[in-house]
Amino acid sequence: MKNTFGIPIIPCNDRERVKKLHEYNILDTHSEGSFKHITSLAAHIFKVPIALISFVDSERVWFKANEGMEEVTEIDRGISLCSLSILNDDLTVFTDTLEEPCLLANPLVAGSFGLRFYAAAPLQTADGYNLGSVCIVDKEPRKFTYADQDMLTHLAELVMKELELWKENHKVCNYEIKNRNRFSFE
Structure with missing residues (x-):
């Protein structure tokens, strides 16, 4: 995997x-x-x-939901700033990407896309694994207040609650499908 950040992007528990x-x-x-x-x-x-x-897989970052870039469903892990968001348990915020040395060679920042602001809250499981993030992006630098940070954190917590419901619902559906095939109604 190509790493455009110049810093390690693979956590030790990857x-x-x-x-x-x-x-x-x-x-x-x-x-x-x-x-x-x-x-x-x-x-x-x-x-x-x-x-x-976003969810950070081994080689790619896949988008479960996407506002503003609907035509994009995934991106290489070594390019996506979401790869950085799983490295720690706190928010990742770049108020002006052109002031961040690790981002200057990134094609999303240096290229025609022109990414200038990025903020992400990690999607963390109860046992401490950062699976991905809820992130917001702009092509203009901007401030990100403590209230903004708090709101983004709450949105990530909401996504994790929805993700746990998703997991439970799909366990039930898979169980029902498997068992439906076992029973005979003659």
Whole structure:
């Protein structure tokens, strides 16, 4: 994987983290319902053109919900700033990406896309794995207040609650499908 950041982007627990991500069976599913509503709400609250719910897989970052870049469903992990957002348990905020040395070679910042502002709250499981993030993006630098940070953190907590419901609902559906095939109604 190409790393455009010039710093390590693979956490030491990455194998276990990716395994935990795969347990949710969320990757490559349709963008729907509450996840889509959360990205729409985030774009509206923060008045940004782009809001994403991202999951960092082993080689790619996949978007479960996407406001403002609907045609993009995934990006290489070594390019996506969401790869940086899983490295720690706090928010990742770049108020002006051109002031961040690790971002100057990144094609999203240096290229025609022109990413200038990025803020992300990690999607953290109860046992401490950062699976991805809720992030907001702008092509203009901006301030990000403590109230903004608090709101983005709450949105990430909401996504995790929805993700846990998703996981439980899909366990029940899979159980019912498996058992339906076992019984004979003759």
